[in-house]
Amino acid sequence: MDQIRINVSGNSTAQQVYNWLHGLILRGVLEPGARLSETEIAQQAGVSRQPVREAFIRLTATGLAEVRPQRGTFIGRIxxxxxxxxxxxxxxxxxxxxxxxxxxxxxxxxxxxxxxxxxxxxxxxxxxxxxxxxxxxxxxxxxxxxxxxxxxxxxxxxxxxxxxxxxxxxxxxxxxxxxxxxxxxxxxxxxxxxxxxxxxxxxxxxxxxxxxxxxxxxxxxxxxxx
Incomplete structure (x- = not known):
């Protein structure tokens, strides 16, 4: 999976994480149905879990991710x-x-x-x-x-x-x-x-x-x- 480099002088950290995940989803690197882990994404991006959580919320709002109760957040189907x-x-x-x-x-x-x-x-x-x-x-x-x-x-x-x-x-x-x-x-x-x-x-x-x-x-x- 492509790595992300957080630019401290650029957009907010949450926006950068969102843009990164958004690109991975559109290109099919993250396939429909794949589970998203806040902890793993945060570790990969080198950030706290809060901006990752914000990015997940935005992805869910745009239909690119979905929250399944008691199971977690998953890449939405097309x-x-x-x-x-x-x-x-x-x-x-x-x-x-x-x-x-x-x-x-x-x-x-x-x-x-x-x-x-x-x-x-x-x-x-x-x-x-x-x-x-x-x-x-x-x-x-x-x-x-x-x-x-x-x-x-x-x-x-x-x-x-x-x-x-x-x-x-x-x-x-x-x-x-x-x-x-x-x-x-x-x-x-x-x-x-x-x-x-x-x-x-x-x-x-x-x-x-x-x-x-x-x-x-x-x-x-x-x-x-x-």
Missing amino acids: SVKAVLSARLIREAVESDLIRMLSANAGTDVLNRLEQQLVAQRKASKAQDVETFITLDDQFHHDLAVAAGHGDVWDVLEGLKSQMNRLRHITARVFDHQKLIEQHEAIVESLHRGDGEAAEQAMRSHLREVLNDLPAITKAKPEFFTD
Whole structure:
């Protein structure tokens, strides 16, 4: 498990512990159903149990952890409903954004997106899952910024924690090439200034999770809840 380094001049200790655990949960390092120990986490972080307890409370409030009476705190299972809701919201928002961008995507934007495709292919070839997912997020973030609505991406980011957990699982077992090809289709449509094609390419891309979800929930039923 990744180690944490507490920065005494940075955010509060509880915030840093929360950010650390939050990242481990989203990346699947801490799997659904795993038990969280205040004592063990505190020892690993080199802090008292109080900031760890505060981090646990925040994780529980966001649905990433759950308290089981007389048993302790456990990593929450992935909510299928939350995944589907986040996907629906993303499709509605990002389809509008890509159509807006298609009307005025400049050379600088297109060149940057092409460079990102190159980086995605490199990460896929190296089977570097963490880098690939980071690049995928960056791709969508940059599309929102280029459309003039980077703040919208920040809102989406706060809604899709359960979806991100699923992405880390699927990225380990499914071929990245299909996702890259979908990104390529989006960029090609932007090159042509074809808003309708760009929108359809984005919708197809964001609906891919609907194809992946049944197989993953069947293979790992213990990871999911309705």
